[in-house]
Amino acid sequence: MKPHDPHMDWGMKNRYLSVFNKKSGRTIFYAVDHGYFMGPTTGLDDMEKAIHPVVDYADALMLTRGALRSAVDPWLRKPISLRISSGTSILNEDLLHEGLAVEIEEAVRLNAAFVAFSVMVGTPTSERDTILEFSRAVDQAERYGIPMLGVVAVGRGLNRDARYLSLATRMVGELGARLVKTYYCEGFERVVDTSLVPVVIAGGKKMPEKAALQMARNALDAGAIGVDMGRNVFQAENPVAMMQALAKLVHEDGTVEDAYAYYEELKAKG
């Protein structure tokens, strides 16, 4: 696990640490931002239902400003990671060719603890734009003491292996992210060890619950500081139980067997 960056002003540090569990030093972001390029994603048709009460068992909530305004109870006492990049939909061949879509003042108004931006490394069309726009967004975020969660986006046809992911993850840290969200892969230690900043993993496409817990366990064992999961939670048979099982794994260092048994137990109780 990478140490937290000590070179932060108090405000930045306070926002940054707000997403971590003080005891375990780890984090679980609940990602429900998919609609900004995928529309009404399975499991997110009713955003209010998808968010509450699952988010109670997470450490932070990652979403768009539209979802925040329309579906989140302002009494929520969880830090927000606000999606500030966009530009293309899932229908576009040039996937995730994104730019800065939400100015930093809006992130401040919405009380964001983090801002999140996707960077596409290795594609002919979107690489340069997303890198330059990401860098502009980092400048804005740093000015206001808001940490940037850099999201490694993987383009169609690119290999999600340790070679590619360590290159992209390292670049995103070099460009100024305070935390990087990337994908899990075989040999993930290399991705973590060569990153300049702590790393969390995205869940990716829905898989069986036990497999998703196993992937999270492997990532933590390889040095990830937490997870930023969406589909494997909100598309689970019981999302609230799945989030609690993840918390057992991440914060109590539970085994996959323990976490999965806990999931089954909670699911049976309904």
Ligand code: 5RP
């Ligand atoms: C899209 C995102 C999503 O938030 C991310 O992929 C996490 O969700 P999932 O666990 O479903 O992959 O950043 O670019």
